[in-house]
Amino acid sequence: MNIGIFTDTYYPQVSGVATSIKTLKEQLESRGHNVYIFTTTDPKVDTRQYERNIFRFKSIPFISFTDRRIAVRGLFRAYQVAKELNLDIVHTQTEFSMGWIGKFVAKNLKVPCLHTYHTMYEDYLHYVAKGRLLKPYHVKQMSRSFCYHMTGIVAPSERVLTTLTGYGIKAPISIIPTGVNIAKFQKDPAADNWREKYGIAEKTPLLLTVSRLAYEKNINNLIAVMPKIIEKIPNVRLLVVGDGPAKEELIEQVDVMQLQDRVIFTGEVDNEDVPYFYQMADLFVSTSVSESQGLTYIEALASGLQVVATHSPYTDQLLDDSTIGSTFYNEDELVDVVCGYLTNKDEFNNNEKLKAKLYDISADHFGKRILRLYKECQTIYTKENQTSHSGETS
Numbered sequence: 001m002n003i004g005i006f007t008d009t010y011y012p013q014v015s016g017v018a019t020s021i022k023t024l025k026e027q028l029e030s031r032g033h034n035v036y037i038f039t040t041t042d043p044k045v046d047t048r049q050y051e052r053n054i055f056r057f058k059s060i061p062f063i064s065f066t067d068r069r070i071a072v073r074g075l076f077r078a079y080q081v082a083k084e085l086n087l088d089i090v091h092t093q094t095e096f097s098m099g100w101i102g103k104f105v106a107k108n109l110k111v112p113c114l115h116t117y118h119t120m121y122e123d124y125l126h127y128v129a130k131g132r133l134l135k136p137y138h139v140k141q142m143s144r145s146f147c148y149h150m151t152g153i154v155a156p157s158e159r160v161l162t163t164l165t166g167y168g169i170k171a172p173i174s175i176i177p178t179g180v181n182i183a184k185f186q187k188d189p190a191a192d193n194w195r196e197k198y199g200i201a202e203k204t205p206l207l208l209t210v211s212r213l214a215y216e217k218n219i220n221n222l223i224a225v226m227p228k229i230i231e232k233i234p235n236v237r238l239l240v241v242g243d244g245p246a247k248e249e250l251i252e253q254v255d256v257m258q259l260q261d262r263v264i265f266t267g268e269v270d271n272e273d274v275p276y277f278y279q280m281a282d283l284f285v286s287t288s289v290s291e292s293q294g295l296t297y298i299e300a301l302a303s304g305l306q307v308v309a310t311h312s313p314y315t316d317q318l319l320d321d322s323t324i325g326s327t328f329y330n331e332d333e334l335v336d337v338v339c340g341y342l343t344n345k346d347e348f349n350n351n352e353k354l355k356a357k358l359y360d361i362s363a364d365h366f367g368k369r370i371l372r373l374y375k376e377c378q379t380i381y382t383k384e385n386q387t388s389h390s391g392e393t394s
């Protein structure tokens with residue numbers, strides 16, 4: 001099968017969407033399919049550099065969200081390339097520029113078009129004119145317009161399904177969470193050296209959060225409870241991995257609270273090094289309220305860490321057993337749950353339950369489910385077109 005993936009976000013950009021697409025590409029190719037990425041140009045990629053099966057289209061930074069990009073041209077070039085590649089299916093991963101180009105290509109090639117709805121835009125409206133310009137109603141209209149005439153839609157979680165259903169989207173929706181490459185996150189002895197790199201002793205209890213440092217991630221709430229955690233576990237440390245617009249304010253918060261020796265900021269790290277950060281930690285903690293699928297949560301689970309995350313339908317379903325992780329409703333619960341895991345770590349070890357969970361979140365399982373959906377959509381598309389053609393001739 002020749003598969004075209006259309007996305008505004010791809011490597012070397014660092015995001016959950018880019019990671020999800022890379023995982024999907026690897027899984028499809030490992031099963032003998034040809035995958036072609038149609039995406040935006042990126043300042044970090046030399047235009048003279050050859051990238052196998054990747055086609056980049058001229059782009060500019062997105063308004064108020066400058067580390068993301070939108071294509072400004074390429075509609076007909078994309079169609080010509082896709083026609084030469086003889087695409088069997090188009091899978092869009094954005095509701096913006098490359099997504100609309102993907103819909104145009106699919107319509108003109110007369111092939112099925114699927115879409116993965118990654119982002120809960122209502123959580124990000126503050127990035128555009130500080131929330132004064134766009135409202136939830138506009139997100140609903142934009143989403144309905146883009147998802148119209150899709151053969152199928154992938155929702156990474158129940159939360160996304162509920163949101164799209166609430167928008168009145170009629171296309172068939174399948175819940176398929178992105179998986180992770182389990183082997184990539186297994187314990188590596190080299191991870192011990194990374195503790196030394198950041199001046200963290202081997203036995204020091206270490207909390208970890210991996211995230212884009214954005215305001216909706218609420219990392220300030222995690223930093224705010226650190227004194228309470230320190231009261232119960234005096235030598236605990238927090239490692240914050242990532243970069244983003246909230247970084248300076250978070251550093252200032254740490255300075256004001258005089259937690260400089262307790263909270264460590266790594267800045268942006270190479271994607272290939274991310275597993276080491278999970279492996280050097282004792283517990284993964286997130287205070288975010290904006291996750292549609294939480295790839296960092298499942299990366300942490302794949303690394304053998306328990307996960308503590310804000311209560312939501314998605315996290316309650318993912319962390320459905322205390323040996324896997326727990327959710328919290330308020331600050332006091334967060335402190336109690338974190339301290340409980342750090343002080344009674346052996347009580348929460350259950351290899352059988354973790355093994356079952358790891359299969360559910362594995363890239364292999366993800367790849368199988370996506371391929372099954374592709375075949376279902378091809379069948380649906382063929383039947384719908386046969387019906388429309390027979391109606392035209394009768």
